[in-house]
Amino acid sequence: MAFFTVNKVAIKGIAAAVPSQIESNWDYDLLTDSEKKLLVKTTGVEERRRAPIGTTTSDLCFVAAQKLMSDLNWQPEEVSALVFVSQSSDYYLPATAIILQDRLGLSKSCLAFDIGLGCSGYVYGLSVLSSILSATGLKKALLMVGDVSTATCSYEDKSTYPLFGDAGTVTALEFSEAAKPMTFNLQSDGSGFEAIIIPHGGIRNRASRASFDKKEIDKGIVRADYNLALNGLEVFNFSIREVPQALKNFMEDTQSNTEDYDYFLMHQANKLMNETIRKKVKFEEAKVPYSMKKFGNTSSASIPLTLVTELREELQSKSLNLLMTGFGVGLSWGVSSIELDCIACPELIEL
C-alpha cells in the first residue's frame, strides 16, 4: 500500500496563472436555456478560462514561477529540482520541465523531468518532489502543475467542452529540519484507463487522417479520436466509490478526523460529484472551498488554483492544516495531509 510520510520538507509558496480570456457556459450555444441551467446547477461550472492558440501550460506555469520566485526572493541558481506535472506538454518530446529549467534561468545542475498525470497530479507531484528533497537534502525545488485542457476538447461535445478550463501553477518546496511531515496515500486502477482518454496520437493509435474524422457518439456529443473523451457515468461512480473510501482509510491510518483539518481541498471535478464526496466524508461546507464556478475543472491545477483563489489571505497569515484529494484520469487518485505555515501566495495572475 502506497501510504507514507515525508519529513523535513516545507511548502514556502504557491502561485497560479490563468488565461485572461473568459468563456461563459451561459454562452454555450449547443444547449437550450434549460439545459444550460441544469448544466450549471449540476456541474457548478459557470465560467472557464481558455488559452489562446500558442499559449501552453508551461507559459502559465512560467509566469507563476517568475512571480513566486521574486516574492520569495529565490535566486534561479538556488533551485536544484524542477518537476512539471501535466498532460498537455509543449511537445511530444523533449520533456517540458527541461525547457522550463532554461527559460527560468535555472542552473544546469538542476534536475528536471515531467510526470504525466491529470486530476490526481498535484498530490502525486507533491509526493515525488518532496520525497526527492527529503531523501537527498537538496534545498529548493519547484513543482509546476497544470493543464491546457481546452485545446483537446471538441466544441460540439457537451460532455466535455463546458467542463474544462486552463490553468498553470507553481509550488515552491524547501528542505527544512523544522517542517511538519506530509503524509500521502496514492492509488491506481488501470482497468479504468478508457474512462477519460484521448485515444489517438500516442503510439497505440498513431495520429493519422482518421484521427481528425468527427463522429457523432451520442446526441450532442460529436468529436474525433484526437479529442478528449469522457465517460461521465463511469468516472462519477468511480469517484463517489473510491474517493470517500480512500479518505476514510487515510483518516483512520493517520488517526485524524475532519475536526483536525482547517480545510479540505478537492480536485474540482464537478459540483455534484464533489458535494457527494463531501457529504460522505462529513466535512462541513465551510471547510470545503470551490473554484470551479469561475474556472471549471482545471485538471491537475485545480487544488493549488483553489488555494490561491479561495484561501489566499489566510495562507499568507496563518498556519493551516489541509487535507487534499486528487482523483480522475488513469484512473488515479491520492490523498495527502500537509501543513502550510504563512506561505507566500501572490494574487492570481492573468496572462
Add this chain to the structure above:
Amino acid sequence: MNISEFIEKLEAEFDELEPGTLKPDTNFRDLDEWSSMHALIIIALIDTDYDVTITGDDLSSIETVSELYDIVAQRVA
C-alpha cells in the same frame, strides 16, 4: 423506505419537475429534457440517501421509476 417517499426525493432533485409529475410507471426517457445529467443526479441521490450504488448499466437496463425503486430496495442493507 417506500416508493412515494422515494418519488418525493427524486422530484425534489429535479427542480424543473412539477411535484406529482413522477408516477411509479413513469418512463424516465419520456420526461421532457431528460439527459445524462439526470442520470448523475439520480446516482448521487441514491448514493447519498440510501448508500446504494447504481451503475450506468443499471440505468440502461431500466425504464420506469418503480424499476429503479426495486433495484434500490433490493440493495439497501
